[in-house]
Amino acid sequence: GQQVMQIPQYQHVQEGEDFTTYCNSSTTLSNIQWYKQRPGGHPVFLIQLVKSGEVKKQKRLTFQFGEAKKNSSLHITATQTTDVGTYFCAGRSGNKLVFGAGTILRVKS
Amino acid sequence: EAGVTQFPSHSVIEKGQTVTLRCDPISGHDNLYWYRRVMGKEIKFLLHFVKESKQDESGMPNNRFLAERTGGTYSTLKVQPAELEDSGVYFCASSRTSGTGSPLHFGNGTRLTVT
Numbered sequence: 211g212q213q214v215m216q217i218p219q220y221q222h223v224q225e226g227e228d229f230t231t232y233c234n235s236s237t238t239l240s241n242i243q244w245y246k247q248r249p250g251g252h253p254v255f256l257i258q259l260v261k262s263g264e265v266k267k268q269k270r271l272t273f274q275f276g277e278a279k280k281n282s283s284l285h286i287t288a289t290q291t292t293d294v295g296t297y298f299c300a301g302r303s304g305n306k307l308v309f310g311a312g313t314i315l316r317v318k319s
Numbered sequence: 320e321a322g323v324t325q326f327p328s329h330s331v332i333e334k335g336q337t338v339t340l341r342c343d344p345i346s347g348h349d350n351l352y353w354y355r356r357v358m359g360k361e362i363k364f365l366l367h368f369v370k371e372s373k374q375d376e377s378g379m380p381n382n383r384f385l386a387e388r389t390g391g392t393y394s395t396l397k398v399q400p401a402e403l404e405d406s407g408v409y410f411c412a413s414s415r416t417s418g419t420g421s422p423l424h425f426g427n428g429t430r431l432t433v434t
Contacts, residue, residue: 311359
């Protein structure tokens with residue numbers, strides 16, 4: 211079945227450093243969504259990418275969808291302590307949304 | 320609008336016992352999903368309701384799991400009898416449509432521990 215791999219599993223950065231998480235699918239996706247789960251919370255929708263090669267920005271967050279629509283990345287510029295949490299990508303193929311295992315981000319102040 | 324609510328937030332049961340989890344989706348959301356996350360692993364799809372009908376239950380692990388959504392409102396997920404490997408966080412999510420553009424709204428999850 212469809213699999214979505216996310217790396218790294220865990221990253222600990224100094225406040226102000228950049229952070230990137232990568233997502234790779236075993237199959238071509240119709241779209242990809244990103245979610246953030248704060249410690250003790252639940253996943254919250256951040257953004258969706260649909261088009262091949264699409265790039266979207268939300269303040270310090272930059273999301274990319276690969277040309278082949280099989281991979282995606284989330285880049286955070288100048289991390290802040292409020293960025294801590296687990297970032298999940300979720301790829302849609304058909305009606306099913308398949309999640310990756312998430313990347314845990316910790317930020318040292 | 321009120322978010323997705325799940326009950327209980329935590330449940331600790333012994334192997335062989337029964338547990339029923341409940342999810343109240345956002346009002347007006349026809350689509351309801353159950354997911355499970357075992358620590359450190361992916362958020363794994365269990366099943367998808369459209370109103371009261373099971374659209375996709377391909378992720379249900381086995382026949383010890385029974386999900387219902389009578390009347391197309393709230394849903395329950397029963398595990399009977401529970402096994403150790405059923406431990407994890409069970410998330411419910413809802414969406415207005417099941418189309419490709421529809422984000423999921425998650426509840427806070429039920430943390431199930433089977434001892």
